[in-house]
Structures are given as C-alpha cells and as structure tokens.
Amino acid sequence: MRENAPPKQLAFDLPIDPRYGREDFLVGPANEAAYGLIESWPDWPDTVLVLTGPSGSGKSHLASIWATRAHAWTVPAAEVTAGSVTHLVSNGALVIEDVDRAAGRDEAALFHLLNLARERRSPVLLTSGAGIDRLELATADLRSRLRLAPGVAILAPDDALLRAVIVKLFVDRQLVVDLSVVEALALRIDRSLGRAREVVAELDRDALGRGRRITRPLALAVLDRLGASVAGAEPEDED
Structure with missing residues (x-):
C-alpha cells in the first residue's frame, strides 16, 4: 500500500442546476436556425411553433429563453389534461415540453389546447425529441395539427x-x-x-x-x- 496515496473521497451525486439564460446558450450551425426563430418572436410565422431535437441538444434551454421573453408557463405534454386546458391557455403564452412523450396520454386535451390557443392567438412553443412524422399518436386530428405547425430542428453539433x-x-x-x-x-x-x-x-x-x-x-x-x-x-x- 502506497503511503502517499490520496485519500478516497465520497462522491455525492448532487444535481448541477443547468444555466438557462440567454447568455449561456452557445450558438453554432447546428442550432442557429432554431435560435434565430426563438429570437424572432413575436414575429413568428404562426401561433404554434414546434422545436425538435435529440435529448440534451438544447431544446429546453431555448424554450426557457423564449418563456422568459414571452412570460410563458411551461408544462410537460404528458400532464396536459382536459381539466387544465382552459387554465393553461389563460396565461397567454405556453411552452409544452416533450410532445413525443404524450403518445397514449390525453391526446384529445392537447388537441383542444392547440385549438383554443389558436382561437385566442396565444403563442405556443412545443418541444419534441423526435420529428412529428415519427410520433406514434393515435389521434389523427392532433397529428395533422402538429404537422401543419411550422417547425425547426436542432441538428447534431459540429x-x-x-x-x-x-x-x-x-x-x-x-x-x-x-x-x-x-x-x-x-x-x-x-x-x-x-x-x-x-x-x-x-x-x-x-x-x-x-x-x-x-x-x-x-x-x-x-x-x-x-x-x-x-x-x-x-x-x-x-x-
């Protein structure tokens, strides 16, 4: 046994809070289109925008930047229910995270939310880890509505x-x-x-x-x- 060996330390798996400020987002060719569209708000091409990209690509960071600017609420798509739709849209701006995880949940409620948001001209940013065409959604109307929404993808980083x-x-x-x-x-x-x-x-x-x-x-x-x-x-x- 070495006398000068460093002592073994306990490694605690403490979470590191991510920094989601605008100044913390690093822009490159992979994400500049997505960043530009977020920055262009409120001059969006539509009320609803879909942001796609793999896990860890920066979707939540961009969504947080936009939510700060638009004073939007943020809610996971899997938690959208029929009873929460009116309350959620009442804020005026909304981030719906992880639409790809909403398959098999209350898809009708999500469809109703998008319709109500469009009716009230409330901006909605949806994030998804997969392209809309790859989502296994049982509700045809919801799938169609998401396909019609303008979208931008975050690509693999250079x-x-x-x-x-x-x-x-x-x-x-x-x-x-x-x-x-x-x-x-x-x-x-x-x-x-x-x-x-x-x-x-x-x-x-x-x-x-x-x-x-x-x-x-x-x-x-x-x-x-x-x-x-x-x-x-x-x-x-x-x-």
Missing part, C-alpha cells in the same frame, strides 16, 4: 460547438481541465450534447471519488469504462 459545450460543462461544475481533456472527449464521444453532459458528469464523479484532478489519461479510462472508442489510450498517470 466539432467547434461540441468542444465549446464541453468546456462550458466543465466551467458550470467549476472544474479546470487541460485542453487535451477537451480534445480527448470531443474526438471520442458520440456527436451529441446530451452524451457530452453525461461524460462530463461521470468524470466529475470519478475524479472526486479518487481525490484527483481530471487528466487526459483519466478521461480516456472513463470513456473506456463507458464504452466509448479509446484507440491509443494511455495508462493513467500518477499525478
């Missing part, structure tokens, strides 16, 4: 945006890392902001548990454990 987001994720956790760590992650993880968030969180937990700073070898070891491609990985250093 290399520059992915690296910038990785840096921001470390900064949000008050972690200082070398550029080689950022490069190691950017070159090996799936091109997904959601995946970047998961890996940074795992690195934070691992480094805290070991009582050590985050290094490139440690990053490669964690990626290997998570199943990422780590060709050419080096043995973990001892600093």
